[in-house]
Amino acid sequence: MHLLIAAAGSGRRMGAAGNKLLLPVAGRPVLAWTLDAVLACPAIRWIGIIGQPVDAEAVAAIVAAAAPDRPVRWILGGDTRQESVRRGLAALPPEAEGVLIHDGARALVEPELLERCAAAVAEGRAVIAATPVTDTIKQVDGGGMITATPDRSRLWAAQTPQGFPVQQLRQAHTSAGERGWSVTDDAALFERLGLAVQVLEAPPSNIKLTTPFDLTIAEAVLAGRR
Numbered sequence: 001m002h003l004l005i006a007a008a009g010s011g012r013r014m015g016a017a018g019n020k021l022l023l024p025v026a027g028r029p030v031l032a033w034t035l036d037a038v039l040a041c042p043a044i045r046w047i048g049i050i051g052q053p054v055d056a057e058a059v060a061a062i063v064a065a066a067a068p069d070r071p072v073r074w075i076l077g078g079d080t081r082q083e084s085v086r087r088g089l090a091a092l093p094p095e096a097e098g099v100l101i102h103d104g105a106r107a108l109v110e111p112e113l114l115e116r117c118a119a120a121v122a123e124g125r126a127v128i129a130a131t132p133v134t135d136t137i138k139q140v141d142g143g144g145m146i147t148a149t150p151d152r153s154r155l156w157a158a159q160t161p162q163g164f165p166v167q168q169l170r171q172a173h174t175s176a177g178e179r180g181w182s183v184t185d186d187a188a189l190f191e192r193l194g195l196a197v198q199v200l201e202a203p204p205s206n207i208k209l210t211t212p213f214d215l216t217i218a219e220a221v222l223a224g225r226r
Helices: 028-039 052-067 081-090 111-122 168-180 184-190 212-225
Strands: 002-006 046-051 072-074 100-101 128-133 146-148 154-164 198-203
Touching: 002 028, 002 081, 028 046, 028 111, 028 198, 028 212, 046 052, 052 072, 052 128, 072 081, 072 154, 081 100, 081 184, 100 111, 100 168, 111 128, 111 154, 154 168, 154 184, 168 184
Parallel strands: 002 046, 002 100, 046 072, 128 198
Antiparallel strands: 100 154, 128 154
């Protein structure tokens, strides 16, 4: 299985001047923890890290420190996540049949979740990691007034990894470019094209590190694992 790590994270909501994936958590950069989890998954045999030129040197140092036992390639990203993933797909080796796409900010991902996603993609399925929504969700209008309360029993919070057959995902990105679609994750492209995507339940710890509070949670989770 091939895997792409989206690593062009902004530090705006984190209050950081640069890429939040380079911030320290439990004494190491966020991206280092993400890479550890990926390298602990035997099913993944090739890794691409998609980022911006300003971070290339720092990412190279993180990769070197990890001493990977399989290829890890740096891929120059685009102006949007969608464009970055498209570039990542173009950089995959010719033999790639399935790909997992993982957000580098989900540094607490467990190798077992990566393994489950990889196994599903190897069977030809498209999948995403997700968790059931536990809060009551309110839909509001532009003025902040409630307009609806969706049935939460059918709501899931989308996460990563997300996995797809390579050729199908490439075709989906081509269609998106031709039709001017802009989406926040790759599963949305499949949805718009009427292609099936299955949800695989992720553990509660698979959070995205977005705010300083998330770093505090990550510290606690990592301490518990040690």
